[in-house]
Amino acid sequence: MSSERDTAFVDLRAITKRYAGVTALDSVDFTVQPGEAVCLAGENGSGKSTLIKIISGVEPATEGTIRIAGQERRTLNPRISAAAGVMVIFQDFSLFPNLSVAENIAFATQLSTHERFYKAHATKEIARKALERIGVEIDLDTRVESLPVAQKQLVAICRALASQAQLIIMDEPTTALTEKEVRRLQGIIRMLKEEGVAVIFVSHKLAEVLEVSEKVVVLRNGKKVAEGPASEFDTKSLTYHMTGRDVPEVPPSDIMPGAETLLQVRGLSKAGAFEDIDFDLKTGEVLGITGLLGSGRTSVAKALFGLVSPDAGSISIDGKTIPTGDPQAASEARIGYVPEDRLTEGLFLNQSIVRNVAVGRLDAHANGGWLNMSALVDEAAEWLKRLKVKAPDIEAPVQSLSGGNQQRVALARWLSRAPRVLILNGPSVGVDVGSKADIHDIVRDLASKGIGVIVISDDLPELLATCHRILVMRDGRIIDALDGKTVSEDDLAHRLAS
Template sequence: MTDTSAPLVTLEGVTKRYAAITALSEVDLTIRAGEAVCLAGENGSGKSTLIKVLVGVERPSAGRILFDGVPQTRLTPTAATRAGMQVIFQDFSLFPNLSVAENIAMTAERATGARLVHRRRARERAREVLDRIGVDLDLDARVERLPVAHKQLVAICRALAADARLIIMDEPTTALTEREVARLLDLIRRLKADGVAVLFVSHKLAEVLEVCEHVVVLRNGEKVADGPAETFDAASLTRAMTGRDVAETPPEPLDPSASDLLKVENLTKDGAFRDVSLTLRAGEVLGVAGLLGSGRTSLAKALFGLATPDSGRVTLDGTDVPLGDPIAAAGAGIGYVPEDRLTEGLFLEQSIARNIAVGRLEAHASGGVLNLRDLWEEAAEWLKRLSVKAPDPQAPVRSLSGGNQQRVVLARWMARQPRVLILNGPSVGVDVGSKAEIHAIISDLAARGLGVIVISDDLPELLGTCHRILVMKAGVITDEVAGGEGITEDDLSHRLAS
């Protein structure tokens, strides 16, 4: 039986400096076997640095780390792995061209020192771990063909196959639906009952408080709060993370005289959605709620011309918008912010300024030559208006946090002055402070007469920002409800699941 009273991992006064920058300052942390500890904090708070120090990727500038009470004088990733420390990153770090069994057994097989894969042993090890957590996956399936939730299960099983004693989960629910999140939380409970400790990093406060026994909050590299999870609620945890109260206010009532802006009539794309009709008014925020596979993203892409419907009609201000033509859609005044900003929304190696200007370079050109000074100045103005924390408009956009990257994508479209803006998962992967600021931007856009469509499986987000919410299931709009205070989260969740 696992002794849960003795610390499994202890950090004492851990400090990490990068030249003149202090990323961590005298942080203490204790994790016991069978315990789930939440590591909370906004982007840039020091969470990632602490994880790197804990698993030996970075060496602390001061302080010490103990495993089972034994100081680790020269901790390396190999030593951390042998001690049972495993990290599951947001991208899962799997081998897409290998099978489920090969991915699960990879770390453990390498630890044997064997130069060739022992396929039967790998399958036996994989099946043993899957049985341990009560999950059934096809051992021969290629990982690249699995849905996100199953990829995550493979990553967890890989950690367990390597005899993990502490599993560090970095934003584990970002790409999961509400139902998949519930399954993951149940799995974490089973891992804890089996003596495995979990360090849970998440921006989603409800999940944190549901599954964790202990909460540690970092802000600007310092530990600012530490205590049992039951002593926190969403408001106090937000206050600890941001240093201020972050209030979400329902949207202002829509002007009854607001004109119809966007009309969608009987839009159908075989295998994705069918017979979708909706109306968006000027100044309205319209939500689309749906589980993964409901057709919500396919609909968003069709409205912006990234997918070509088989039939139907889209009009803006009474004028037909050509279907399947994103250039025509953008020219008509429709903008689209994708859910996956890293691969679909940004040019990561290009500067912040170029990412903002890329949609309207012609406005900064004369005789085919770019006026770079004009481009930098406009970018700097948008960074100021949207409170983007950026050291320099010429810095690469990959240097920004998730929330600031999202605001750069918003700035690109706002510079084009669209009539309709479609936001697919506007706050995916951003911290609680940035999330509230993005919601304030949405409200401001609506107040200036834009029509905004918000597609999300974050129900509090929809309820807090939208005037109306459409429920989408299996490619069909099945329900319409009032946003704001007109419906509860439980009610909306029931409509999605029923």
């Protein structure tokens, strides 16, 4: 044990962090060996971000000792931490969109060597070497703004490498990546480990990082609740440790016998996006639509709600055709749509929680141009309670909530409109494990009340836990319609990718 401590690149002992009386970390021990990949798991508020901030010198620890690269660090700030080789790759990558790939990679290095003059040649040399180390080719003169997300991440990794990173901390590295890109990232991580570079993953998506991690550390409410070799964990046991409870995913109950067809989609097509989309949705049915990024799943969802105008085809509810490409008509036909990107499409982030729900019911409480504010707010508050939104104050801005609670607010807005068809695009993107199970409960509950639910997702366990039927899309077409009860996750994954 003591020898392990001696060789560790990062060695935190009994770290406690208090913010104004709130204990964010409670006597946590944490070590990372050179060349080791550690998966740091935990729900929102578990203290994992705080731990990262302490290692990278952004926040001082209240108690405990920190050793980095064999030296005890009594004072730590981002500069000292970076000089010791700790590099954080934030979820947004912190790149400069307007600068070239070469400059993005080399900038931090040149700052740390106190260069006064900028030499284009030396810059490219630094960048080329870093890219060569991970065996990737990206045009050095391209502006970063025109790169796809996966390549931006590689640029961020190269920047860390160019700055002599000994430990790279990656915050949610796989959220925006396709499966293929995740594989490539895993390969790069393996290579870095061989070179002695350590990696800490902070992630919600667990399966992918477990594959390349040696060690798993789980935090809950500021305490370390589990630690061990990655081989001893699976998604289920991780979930248990993170939430402190078993989160059973009950498959959806059967559709009520005699359920009527609610929504009929016939021959829906849009050039370049999707073609010949045909399906029915019954009352009380949960229908999954899946497919890889770019398969057209999101375009179809948007077309159902009128946000995308199809070139051909029809959508009808109860046999009555509704105009396509008209969100207002869709809304009047009581179709609800909860978008994937809550942050930019779904919520008014700096408005209060209660207002975000109430906005869905303005028309119902309008009286000759005047709003009945108290009735409006009361109803909204009632929905927030029913969906168990955890908020200290419903007047607080929505952005102060966690991902799971934000999603509930978005749901509350639509549910208050008593929808007949509810389209959920990526209902648990950016939501932690416990809340995810709760959202699935809500979905099943809605269906049992006779609402037709469409779940658009590429999270296969989520589809299996909620859907009666699953449509698989590829290149804008539905290629399979599967029974959610009989299909296995492997089978589904195979159909998606093949």
